[in-house]
Amino acid sequence: MRTLRTNVLVYLLLALGAIVSLFPFYWAAVSATNESGKVFAKPPILKPGAKLWDNISNLDKAIDIGRVVSNSLIVVTIYTALSLMICTMAGYAFAKFKFKGRDALFSAFLLSMMVPFHALVIPLFKMMAAWGWLNSYQALILPNLAYPFAIFLMRQNMQAVPDAMMEAGRIDGVGEWKLFTSIILPSVKPALAATAIFLFMYQWNSFLWPLIAASSKSMYTLPVALSSLFGLSRIDYGQVMAGVTIATGPIIVFFLLLQRHFISGVLGTAVKE
Amino acid sequence: MRTKSYIPYLFLTPAIVLFAIFMVYPILYSFLLSFQTSQGGEMTFAGLDNYRRLFSDDIFFTALKNTFVLLVVQVPIMLFGAIVLASMLNSIKRWKGLFRVSFFMPAVTSLVAYSIIFSIMLMEDGLINQFLGALGIKAIPWLSDPIWAKAALILAMTWRWTGYNMVIFLAAMQNIPESLYEAASLDGAGRFKQFFAVTIPQLKPVILFTAILSTIGTLQLFDEPYTLTKGGPSDATLTIGMYLYQTGFRYFDFGYASTLAYVIVVLIAVVSFIQFKWTEEKA
16 A cells, blocks of 8 residues: 555656646747747646747748858758767777877876866967967867767777677778678667767857857857847847757757767766776 | 878867967967967066966955865765766666656756756745745755855756766666675675665766866856846856956956866866875776
8 A cells, every 4th residue: 555655646746747847848849839028928838829930930031040050050960970980089099099108098088077168168269360260160160079078988889899790891801991890880879879869969059169259240150049038138039948948959869869979878878987 | 902191180170270270379379378468459478467467366366265165065966966867777677767867857858947947946036935945944045155155056956966876877887797796795785885886886988077177167167157146146156257257257367267277277187186086096
């Protein structure tokens, strides 16, 4: 009897937690479809309205949302592809080879995870300014391409690849690069997916660096554009909520599709060490 | 089969080159900058001037205090909540996956986006005060009162990060041997007692891991106060991360901003070290 009662209580508490976790998303999406002033309506409006297109077209007038979304997409796509490749190669070297300086180098990467981005931001800004790269895609993409946590994730997962697989390839005379691309990579596909999601989310949500390095309106990424709208003295809430929904919607869909990989691949790996 | 010894270095080259240019060099450079001041646009060596300036800088102490209040209040609440949620989730059989995804969802949203949502919900006549009103509680000045503004930040950060930490704890709980719970239960320990006698001690290394991650995150907190409370009212939610941004990119005082950056570096090192020692001793 006692366990039945506690079970019901546990489910109730969990359901309450789930509602609290999900409600703000729902409310943001609903507010994006209602008239601007209605976010403060009494009683609150919790049903979708018909103003979504009005809000989006206002948003477009204010910040050229098409341009902003494509800036974000360009930066995130190129960043994720390059970083995944670089970090996977590094993780492979750390996991599957013995060489001089390996442990020291790996420790250096791990230790750098403790360094706050704030400690890099001023030199990075000065470098980009000196190269004339402020307000460019490369300024947004280059820092953090060698992402220590992604290297760590790939190393952990590569360690599970049996050495026998590599040796068999080498005996057959497969070259090192071919060995890596056609034998190693296919065997760590879930880890690649997990790391890719991690990198994608990191860059999609990144704020401080784009705020500093891409301050001209035509180079705004989504978080910077939203922040600038929200900083205005007269805020159009419908517009802002439409922007928030555009910024969160795709990443939620992306996450839901791949969440199994992400949760076990990223967080599971982090804990095992 | 021996492979040629330069092979691993080839695989590492891109990462090492990028790491050297965009991580190692900036770290050293900002260390140098922290000893310099700007004289008519030129950086000149100023010895410990910037570090001395810290001690007479009231705004710095306000930011430092705010950051620590957030750290000391928010991190324990969040981690405890995450462990409780994880052990509840670990004890049920149905809908586990559904709950896990729901709790994790806040952690995928951009910091700016969720800060905006919370800022609007927490406004004077916003949704949360309306909800409290329905329960008979008077409207709370979330964004205009210095103490409530901190509470607003804590509330928002807890919403965003609890599920994230919960998923980490949940993964770790699956490695706790069932036999420990059986032994405890034979000794007459109920669920509640098992939680404190088995779960918490077994999770100690993971608690340390998440505590250090959260500490690093909170010490460099920027996006949330910048968006949600804009540092206000009257600097009540100004964090060191925000103060650094203002110093560097509003007043373009790169020297002093770099000093602030090194304050954050040292704080992270010291606090992580203390947490590490503390957990080690208790284990």
